[in-house]
Amino acid sequence: MARHARKKSSTQTYHVVIKGADRQLLFEESKDYIKYLDILEFYKDQLKFEIYAYCLMSNHVHLLLRHPNTVSLESIFRHINTTYACWFNAKYDRTGFVQDGRYYSEPVESDNALLTIVRYIHYNPSKAGLENFPGSGYQWSSFNDYTRKTAGLTDTALVLRLLDTPEQFLAMHRIAPSDDCLDIHKFRKRIPDDVAKDIIQQICSCDSATDFQKLSTLERNKILFYYTKEASRFGR
Template sequence: MIRYVGGDFFAKKCKEKSETGIYHVMLRGINRQQIFEDDEDYKKMLQTIADYKDKCSYQIYAYCLMPNHIHLLIKEGKEDLGVAFKRIGASYVYWYNMKYERYGHLFQDRYKSEKVEDDKYLLTVLRYIHQNPIKAGIVEEAIKYKWSSYIEYISQKGILTDIDFG
């Protein structure tokens, strides 16, 4: 894809594929605006991720929904990650725009992703995702933040999260 920026043309870099199929994915609100206004919004995003998890056959190793962005540690399934995120984003934005009687984009650009190629980095990203609400000053302990997969690990009950890295 070619874009025009400030008088120059640039080719949009294709995302590099992970050999493991595992990525740390971030999706941010446009202009860093809030993408979750209330509990219903968080629940809707989790339900959307769960619905497409079945359809796209991806695995979720960790998640954290922050007020203005999302972190996912995800293993690509039968569909390309870009297709899965297009589905998730479009579905949530359609619902969100209807609920708040608004139009237009909700997310900034497309998702950002980092390849996770080894176990050490996987554990680093897992810890980073679960500590995000603490670093943002929202809670003092990860267990107190209800919009992350941390509780699923502590309880050993993976609901949305594939806690066994199967």
């Protein structure tokens, strides 16, 4: 089946979602998150794109960015995805795809849409049960770049200018966004990733998703049977 052409943004601004291949983890430990941010920072400097918001979740990444006329969105993510996949595969002694083959991109055409997506991205950890509300503990998002004096990886000036004051930024995040506020691929409800990882470690000797993938099909099926029984307790 032929792929549909990506919708182009007149503002060159996009909300991008990158998922792990076959719903696998993109990040196994803190060093993986750090490496991904280092890669983002490197190519942000090299290719001159701006990042208005980001959130790294265990099996997917959200980015809100604007690219210049000199480089395409496709080129940016070809560099980022290839560099991280090569590093990840070498670290975990694995082969094959790390990211899902085709990332999702949504054009952002207005200031209101941009602010809506900023809030949506920052609420991802809260919706996954990883923190109570944005800024209350999750470290792999751009939220804290907006609330401290040094912006870090995030280009905060545009959003703060649209909101007039930092207080308005905090007020914007006091109301959780609707799940239907964006036309975006929905992820199936499931138990939190950290809980899933604990369950797998309890019923087998695997320390990571990569170790689990190396098991035989029979061993994996046995583990998944017990995992499904445990996961049912969460009502997901």
